[in-house]
Amino acid sequence: MTIREAANTLRFPERKFVQWLLMNGWCYRRAGHKSLLAYAEKVKDGYLYLKQTPIQDVHTGEERLSEQVRITPLGLTVLARRLSREGLQVDVPAGMLAPASRTQLGGERRA
Template sequence: MSNIIPFNFEDQAVRVITRDGEPWFVLADVCSVLDIRNSRDAANRLDDDERGVSITDTLGGPQEMTVINESGLYSLVLTSRKPTAKRFKKWITSEVIPSIRKTGGYIVAAPEETPEELALRAMTILQATVERQKQQLAEAQPKAEAHDRIAGADGSLNITEAAKALQVRPKDLFAWLSCNGWIYKRPGSLSWLGYQSRTTNGDLVHKIMTILRPDGSEKVSEQVRITPKGIAKLAKLMPERLRVVA
């Protein structure tokens, strides 16, 4: 059985499964978005390694679905004359695929979903992300290349990563945190810092980041990060009007 990851492109459902960390798209959904009327003919135009079958658990029971990989999807995009094809490809490459490869999912609040349920889903994805980070850190060589990832091994996320988990635009999250007493900038500084009250109560942490420059030298900087506790709190506090539906 394959687990479906539900996405939504301009009010059209696009279901995705993952195989070995790579996305496979439900062909019927892709054809609907691209206005391709015969999905069977579309599948036949693809190479054997670009299409496959997945048994997926649905409300009606196990269902066999034709799925296509990235290469197959781009082949169909190129044959579509629908104006949305270009936007669809950009959405796939900039939103869906990075989200799956980074977190294994995509946080979108359903209309009936409570803030607590959204927070629980965010925490589940965070936990999976932490495990991947720990594994990557253990395998990373040379050691210097892993320095800039070590800060996330405790489950904390930088603000841009947290925005993706919370399904808001990064600039909106930065603005909200600044206006609501979470983060600030020192005069003349470009770096954001967390207020002491937020670090004391465990919503934020500061991490020293060591980044290896191309010339072999190291750059050390301080970064404010949001803890899993902070993510759960923000899922309840942030206004719904800021949430972005893909």
């Protein structure tokens, strides 16, 4: 789901949600660009992915990639837990805070 959809699902203001993602190492912006990009660690953990779509620039006619961060269902669950644990006011849908394994939450695996 998009960042806007995730913020709406969590009933958390979108701008504050984007700021939280930036400040907590989930996303970043390239210098001089507005769009968000996902950190590789969060992609590898299965929380985020980067949707890339080839588009044609209307001004130059050149083809380029449009990139958009998407949040996976697992990522949404982890975000809901982190935000509520930090005491931020989120309205989490029922079942989203059900117990999960430490590996799903990005914790260490122990043998």
